[in-house]
Amino acid sequence: MTSKPIEILLVEDNPGDVRLTLEAFKEAEVLNNFTVMNDGVEALAYLRREGQHAKAVQPELILLDLNLPRKDGREVLAEIKADERLMNIPVIVLTTSAAEEDIAMAYSRHANCYITKPADLDQFLRVVHSIESFWLTLVKLPSR
């Protein structure tokens, strides 16, 4: 195992959720480095290293919320998966929505997985743990 932390981009506008996710990943065993973007436009600019994000680090995993200001997660997902430089980055849709149409939409735009945020903290921690053990540990990511 390399000691180099995994670069994760969290696209989430709700500070409570941001903090909660960060807190949950704090308890993870794998080293990780979070970058947080609060809206869809910023997130895409970061990924494309536009403007002030010229020196941005390419993330190895994206956690994407669906309900975002300016450009919502559905469009962001579509643009990522249409962009040759970005399409190979795994995108985990992490949202409160359990709506069937959202799930279907996400997979049709090539989301790598879709997770509904559980309300209960313990369950949320379990989810984060699962993400960690699967995506950060088990799975071989393309850049590595």
Place this chain on the structure above:
Amino acid sequence: MNSGPVELPPAEYAPPLSKRASNPAHFGLRKIERREWWLWGSAVVVTLLLTLGIVSFVLPMATSPFRRFDELHMSLAVRGLIGLILLFDVHVVYQQYQIRSIRRRLNERDELFRLITEKAADMIAVVDTSGRRVYNSPSYERIMGYSPEELGATSSLEQIHPDDREKIKAAAAEASRSGVGRRIEYRMRHKDGSWRVLESTASTILDAKGNVNKLVIVNRDITDRKGAEIALQEYQIHLEELVEMRTAELTKANEQLERDITERNRVQQELTRKVEELARSNADLEQFAYVASHDLQEPLRMVISYTQLLARRYRGKLDASADEFIGFAVDGASRMQQLIQDLLSYSRLTIRGKALQFTETGAACNAALENLRESIKDSNAEVSVGPLPKVLADATQLAQLFQNLIGNAIKYRNKRRPEIHVDARPNGNDWVFSVKDNGIGIEPQYFERIFQMFQRLHTRKDYSGTGIGLAICRKIIERHGGKIWVESQSGKGSTFLFTIPRAEKMEK
């Protein structure tokens, strides 16, 4: 009775009585006279001849000396006289016979005339130029009550209504002048005092010089016809009035009807508007409930997550009160989350409800039992299911209905082993389903309340839950066009019953 002059069409041409047709009886009498004259004439001739014979016989007897010769002549003369007398007798008998037969014919004709004038529907009067009644037919007596003699003793105008007298005089004058009578109507007093309406036509009888001698007036009693005419007229007027009245009534009724229709249309429109409003308001409410519960989830998740995070990181690190407070906060937030989820599933019943399809209720019940497998096992409940029909339903909701009812039956159990029986029976146009248990039962005053949203009969310590289950059941059943109710005895058990319309006909 109509007293005004009645306009009548001109009378048909009535020829004046000619001499030829003057009187057949007169003609017969002349014949008799002629024959009598012949009798008298022949009698005189015979008498003269006899006298001459006797004289010629007696004179020679006294003077003639030629007796024998005279005897011969006398015998011849006697024979001649006897023959003459016999001839005369034959002549008399013949003439008398003729006279008799003429008299008989006259009598017959007389009788016929009497019968005609007596029995005729019309009354015939003959008046002279001064207005005196010369002849009155016997039919007057039958029709007007006066005998011909009574009438003969009075002036022809006496029984006539005073208002009509001038009219009659004018008509008589005209008839006398032109020889042709005009048909007129007038009133004549019956002997009993009542007025009869007569229709009369006058014709003239001329004397030998061709002057008007008499008027023959034929009268007909048209009182009944007149009465009928008047009655008819009155009836027609009455009919017209009736028609007018009916028309007016009809117009009025029509107007009322139009007003009613307008009013009804207005009410209908109002109703349609209200229904639309209600539907919109219901849709709004459901949308609101859905959106609210959905959007409420987000901040609530924050509250729950962070209170739980607090509890996780700081339990035992602050004081006992802090731990207790955190506990209440976590518990309250969790309950609120449950309530919101229940509200969400309640509002989803219509928003996300599927179209009703032909469904095996048995399969829906089995699905519910499958979901309840754990709690059935834990409670050691005995669940029996009778034969269940096919109905038009939303299979998912039907399963949820069974799950809620059977789940309640297990949840609200007694100390006894739960025995639950699911059954259905036809009743009229419905199927009546029943879920019967031997649990704690419900007191009658709560039979209605338990179906209301978030109404509970027990503390959370005794029985968990938000009180949405039966409200959801009722909403599902209402969506299926049925009713739900409970029969129960506290401590002995409850039976929840619900109906769903039968759908056998639609299967075909």
